Amino acid sequence: MAGSYQKFTLGSAITPEQQAFLNQHGFIHFTNFIKPETVTNIIQASEQVQQNWITNKVEKVNGVPIKYGKDVDGSPIVQRFAFINKHHAALDEFSKDPRFQVLLNLIGEGARLGTDEKDGMVFNHYVNGPESSFTKMGWHTDGLRDIFHGQKLNPMLNVGIHLSTLKPENGGLRILPGTHQQNLYQMLFRKKYFLDHDTDENEVAITPTAGDLTIHDGRLWHRVAQSSVTGEESRRRVIYIPIIAGKYEPKNADSPTAFYQRFAGIVK
Incomplete structure (x- = not known):
């Protein structure tokens, strides 16, 4: 599946074709999930x-470190927000969009939107400037954190709401389709977690238009590629919210910082 891939439109229910695509490839891309004015409101x-x-x-929200950086003009910005839905009424309201409930059917019974678990609604703001501290992210799977916590690997999907229109040269999400079906050894050792940024010959570039929604399986290998352009043209914003199953584990202001998050400095 190198290069282009099939995109879908989200309706009132998940279709068998959509479910089959996700099951086979470990990801799915829905176009035009939110309108341009909603994108603008979320950014504001x-x-x-x-x-x-x-x-x-x-410095932290519910135990999760906040990543700060510098904008193209050198001014301070937040580059990774955790639980941002808990800090603005409009984002809290957005997380309650009934269409998210449709997406829960991709996992099935017991699935829920993790707005108060893991890192909640995460807002990533990438910019490739001279002082940016967040331009890329190495190969990883999202399922590793369950293993870190000594838990069995529960079903998890990561929902991305894209607030920027991207071409491949803008960097962004790169995935290895089908790797959600790998065994545990491959999940742990196929790549060097977060340290390996190399292009993979089998990777697919996710190229959204602002307002699109993507989903990838938590077991899928993926990375965030650095933009090959710099300055304002490199700016990209994306929201991630997990769909999870298993034991309900909400976080609060007293939640500890996870072991792997103490080394967040290595994740650029």
């Missing part, structure tokens, strides 16, 4: 949260 909400966090020097 993130900027309001950003200003609040910078002013109040917020």
Whole structure:
């Protein structure tokens, strides 16, 4: 599946074709999930949260470290927000969009949107500037954290709401289709977690238009490629919310920082 791939439109129910595509490839791409004005409103909400966090020097939310960086003009920005839905009414409201409930059917019974578990609604803001601290992310799977916590690997899907229109040269999500079906050894050792940024001959570039929604299986190998362009043209924003099953484990202000998150500095 190198290069282009099939894209879908989300309706009132998941179709058998859509379910089959996800089952086979470990990801699925829905176009036009939100309107341009909604994209604008979400970005504006993130900027309001950003200003609040910078002013109040917020370092962690529910135990999750916040990643700060510098914009193209050198001004401070938040580059990775955790639980942003808990810090702005518009983002909390967005997380309750009934169409997310349709997506739960991709896992089935017991699935829920993890707005108060793991890292909640994550907002990533990448920019490739001279002082940016968040331009790329090495190969990894999202399922590793369950193993870190000594838990069995529960079903998990990562829902991405894309707020930027991307071409391959803009960097962004790269996936290895079908690797969600690998065995545990391959999941642990196929790549060097977060340290390996090399292009894989089998990878597929996810190229969304602002407003699109993608889903990838938590067991799927993926990375975030660095933009080959710099400055304002490199700016890209994306929200991630997990769909999870298994034991309900909400986080709060007293939640500890996870072992692997203490080494967040190696994740660029």
